[in-house]
Amino acid sequence: MTSVLSGDGDHARERRRTQRALRESLRELSIQLSLLNRQVSANLRFKDVDLACLDLVARHGPLSPGVLAKRSGLHPATLTGVLDRLERGGWVARERDPDDRRAVRLRALPERGREIYRLYAGMNSAMDEICASYDDDELRLLADFLARTTGAGREATDRLAAPDE
Incomplete structure (x- = not known):
């Protein structure tokens, strides 16, 4: 025993x-x-938060500035400066919401995306090599683990961002 x-x-x-x-x-x-x-x-030549905001718009957009502020955890005044820089640089466009002409939506401009992909090329190549060493079932397991871990991180972030709710 x-x-x-x-x-x-x-x-x-x-x-x-x-x-x-x-x-x-x-x-x-x-x-x-x-x-x-x-x-x-x-x-x-971005400031620290610019890339994160651009990525959020590219992945989840078009988004309203309010939704982007909530997802990024940025104060709306701070976000305005970020969006001004991204728009001036040709990275995002502010467009009228077709469902509410008073509202604005943010859309990432794909023409500039190649610059970002080029900068991540080394990491993307390394990831391809790493993934090649796993079989399909292992990759599905890893993808599930990372998706669930990301979800847990998102929930923890949301709890910290809204402690009084």
Whole structure:
């Protein structure tokens, strides 16, 4: 009986170690991606938040400035400066909402996207090589894990952004 319990304890400790290593790897990944994004931003002559806002508009747009402010966690006045810079640079367009002519929607302009893709080419190539070493089932598992982890991060962010609600 003791050996079974000891085995269970060893398994539990190993699982905790693996989970801790996974969390540490995700933290390191977060840092490395932040550094990569900072370099991309510097190459584009963006301020720190410009790239994140552009990416949100490109991925989820067209968006209203209010929705973008909420998703980015930026104060509307700060966001106005970001949008002014992105619009002047030809990265986004402010357009009238066809359903409400008083409202504005933001749309990313695809013509400039090639510049960003070029800056991420090294990382994209490395990701292709890494993914090639996994079979289809493993890739689906990794994609599921990352999607669920992203969702957990989004929920944690939303809770911190609205603590009184």
